[in-house]
Amino acid sequence: MPKEDKYELRLYVAGQTPKSITALKNITKYCKEHLEGKYSIEVIDLxxxxxxxxxxxxxxxxxxVxxxxxxxxxIIGDLSNEERVLVGLNIRPIPKNNR
Amino acid sequence: MKQISNDVFPKISTGIDGLDEVTGGGFPKDRPTIVCGSAGCGKTLFGIQFLAKGISEHNEPGVFMSFEESKTDLAQNVRSLGIDLEKLIADKKLRIDHVQFERSEIEETGEYDLEALFIRLNHAIESIGAKRVVLDTIESLFGGIDNAAVLRSEIRRLFRWLKEKGVTAVITGERGDKTLTRQGLEEYVSDCVILLDFRVIDQIATRRLRIVKYRGSTHGTNEYPFLIDENGISVLPITSLKLDHKIYKQIISTGLAEIDGLFSKAGVYKGSSILVTGSAGTAKTILASYFTQESCRRNEQTLYFAFEESPEQLVRNVQSVGINLNPFVRSKKLIIHSSRPSLQGLEMHLLILYKMIEQYKPQTVIVDPISSLISIGTAGEVRDMLVRLIDLLKIKGINAFFTSLTHEEGLDQKDQTVNAISSLADTWIDLGNIKQDNQRVRNFRVVKSRGMGHETETRQFIITDKGIKLLGTKENSENNKKSK
Structure with a gap:
């Protein structure tokens, strides 16, 4: 796999707050959908x-990050807006009907 | 945990010369204080000095959270003021956290808070046991984050948190159009708000400081001039005008026996002020130099503020009339401070005078000419400032000698400011230069001398390479004419 296709993500949280839990849930979901097999998420609890x-x-x-x-x-926030997150991370979404 | 005293509001030294006097002891302890002002007014330096002095004078470590300048820039900017940030950091007395945010690389979606900022600040405070915190300038965050509502409530929470944390914080803010700070931070911090001002009047920059608010404490309400020099910021506290200074009965010489002879007590009172007025070239500086020489001979520390000549020039020029100030300059009995009047504002000059007086603790101060200061301010403020200076010298019992340049027209035409000083001066000597028989004749008149009798007749004098020589009374001058 070419290096530029690999996504290394870091999620900064401060304890198990609802916002942090939502954010982790969201980003995991988006990654599974669009970056299957070429991403890593590291959660850092400040x-x-x-x-x-x-x-x-x-x-x-x-x-x-x-x-x-x-x-x-x-991207700051609970990552609830999928489109904004994908644009923000510059991920080309995989269209639903292709899956 | 916290001590509660019934009448004394706990305060903490600001580390800024003169500001503790103005605030009656310093900033409110364990509370946030807002310092606001327009760009370039010295807010950042104010914060750094608060921390640096807290470390050096009270051994209280400090955290500087910078939202604008980087660590390197900050260190560079204050190095010239003798503050070594790198060393303070290495000694674990100071921590600088530069909060950087690049608008272009940040996206926002969904809910968030600024908890990470609290964690960073807390970590910095805990790591060195900080007692003092500076946030410079937290409002910059408004440029990095879209959601102003979140930001506002978080900043409010941060101020509360700082209070609970038990640290004394200085929060800087940029001056807004209608509010003191751009985002109205002063609404969140209601304990102490200080406004710094930097304006240019008649092309001369002046810096002023005002305490807008200080809850639960009395404070000066005036605008105080402040100075930024190689020792950092200092504020000129204005002494109240009271006429209860020490009075001396001792008589000192003016440095010239012939002039002493014009006063019934054969000299002037110690700790009094002498004003010498006269147009250009009437030997005001020579008289001042006699006084200087005499003061040095009495082994007194003497400060000479020269606004027209450099120290070398002054020493050389008066040498030509037989006054040798060189040995005193060498032995540091005499400190000559020269500066151009137009170089800085009036307050700055006075602040320098004030600081040098504090530093050298002189028994005699000469200002030559004081009229140079008059030319750089507006009449009202100059008057007030000079009154304060004279007042200061009187309170300290310092012999003061001022010269003042007047125009040819004579006493009647003198401007109001000279009148103002002359009313404060204890002894007033007027020098003249009148045309007579196709030649200039110098004359000398004691206008007043408080608390003693004096010669009232105008006396003529000549200047030789041995110095000033008073000519005799009328009969003598008649003789003089004949002999010519």
């Missing part, structure tokens, strides 16, 4: 690792 917030310049919770492919993109 309550456990507060020092990591500075490195990725996180100020809002939840924040999804696309580390790869570059450039870095960030």
């Amino acid at each position: 309550l456990k690792n507060p020092q990591l917030a500075e490195g990725d310049q996180i100020f809002a919770i939840p924040t999804l 696309r580390k790869v492919p570059e450039p870095i993109r960030k």
Whole structure:
């Protein structure tokens, strides 16, 4: 698989808040639908690792960071709007009827 | 946990010279204070100084959360002021967290909060045990986030959180059109709001500070001039005008026996102020130099503020009339400070005067000429400032000697400001330069001298390479004419 097709995502949360749970649920769903087999999601809980917030310049919770492919993109919020998330991550959606 | 005292509002030193006096002790302890002002007014430096002095003077570590400048930029900007941020960081006394956000790389969808910012701040505070926090400038977030409603409620929560955390915080804000800060932060923080102002009047930049609000505390309500120099920010607290300064009975010499002889007590009172007025070239500086020399001979620390000549030039020029100030300059008994009047605003000059007086603790201060200061401000404010300066010198019991340049027309035509100073001066000498028989004759007149009798006749004098020589009274000057 060419490297540029691989998506490395990070989801920053602060404990098990409803917003964070929703965000994780949403992004997992979108990835399964559109990026099957070529993505990884790492969940970082800032309550456990507060020092990591500075490195990725996180100020809002939840924040999804696309580390790869570059450039870095960030989406803040519970990711409830699928279209915006896909556009934000620059993922070409797979049309439903093709599946 | 917190101490509650019945009458004293707990305050914390601001680290800014003069501001503790103005606020009656400093910022409210463990509460947020807003410092607002337009771009370039010194907000960031204000915050840095608050932290740096907190570390150096009170050993209270601090966190600086920057929403605008990077760590490197901040360190560079304050290095010239003698603040070494890198060292403070290495010593674990300071933490700088630069919150960066690139509008173009952020997308928003659904609900969120700023919990991560709280976590970052908390982490920074805990890691060094910070007591002081600066947020500079949190309103920048409004440029990075669309959802202003969330942002507002989160900032409100942040201020509450800071209070609960027990840290004293300074939050800077950009001046808005109708509100003090662009986003109306002052509504969230109601304890202490300080406004910094930077304006240009007659092409001269002046900086002012005003305490807009200080709940539960008395504070000065005036606008206070402040200065940014190599020692950072300092505010000029204005001493109240009271006439209860120390009074001396001791008599000191003016530096010239012949002039001392014109006063019934053979000199002037210690701690009094002397004003010498005269048009150009009437030997005002020479008189001032006599006074300087005499003061140094009494082994007093002497400060000479020269607004027209450089120190070397002054020393050289008065040497030509037999006054040698060199040894005193070398032994540092005499400090000559020269500056161009138009270089900065009146307040700045006065602040420099004030600071040097604090630094050197002189017994004698010479301002030559004080009229240079008059030319750079508007009449009313100049007057007030000079009154304050004279007041300060009086309170400290410093011998003051001012020269003032007047126009040829003589005493009647003098402007109001000179009149104002002359009413504050204890001794007033007027020098003249009148045309007589096709030659210029210098004359000397004691206009007043409080608390003693004095010669009332106008006396003529000449300047030789040995110095000033008073000519005799009328009969003598008649003789003088004949001999010529």
